[in-house]
Amino acid sequence: MLEIHGRWKIKVTDKVLMQWFADSWNEEAIIAYVKEFKAAAAPLMGSDWAIISIFEQWELGVPEIEQHVVEHCEWFKAQGCIKDCHVYRPSAVKEMQLEKMIPHTEQGYERAVFDNLNDAINWLDSEGFSLNQDQFLYDIIKSET
Template sequence: MFEAHGSFKTTIHNNVLLVDIIGPWNLETALNYERHISQITASLVGAPWAMITDLYDWELYTPDCYPIIHQLVNKCIENGLHREAVISPQKSIKRRPFEVDRAHYPQFSRAFFIDYPPARQWLAEQAFFAPDR
């Protein structure tokens, strides 16, 4: 096993999970993220919740991270995640891993934004209230 590369910051505000993804990720970071998200979202399970994911400081991940993150997102959706606002530069390759079809989860939708205020507004229109930044 290798040392984790990259990091993340998380905060929960009401029924919204705020996530900042930072640096280049390897498998160890993805596994740490999976454990952390499972723990921190336990208090949200049982009611609809949302997420804002900020990718501006992310430098992508190694291919072995994909199945871990893919399964984690599915688990989050099954545990009440209804909306995800992803913030990244427009036309960025960083969006590619998030452009996965989730048609088998009709209660879930994801939208992409280049800045925090419109992401926050989109969620507020659906009764998910994130703090000002």
């Protein structure tokens, strides 16, 4: 097994799973991340919940991650995730890979993309998912840029 290439942080607050991604990812990273995600999301099971993902420092992934991401997204939708938002400055390359892997809005699930964290937090709030510990996201962005 190869060394993990890719970094992430996950925190759950109320009914929102907050996460941050950085670097370029290999298959070992996505496997380790999914395991950590499922453990972190366990308290959310059985109710409606949301995800906010910060992709500012993410630098894409090797093609081998794509099937893992597709399966991961199907899993979290089946577990009650109904709102999903991504935050990253406009990037055709990021958008191309993310749009290929991540599900689009469909019955019972809505995904939105924002170019700044404030708009993403406001959207979640308007959808009934208030982040009263959003400082976690601001701290990550500030410390990692």
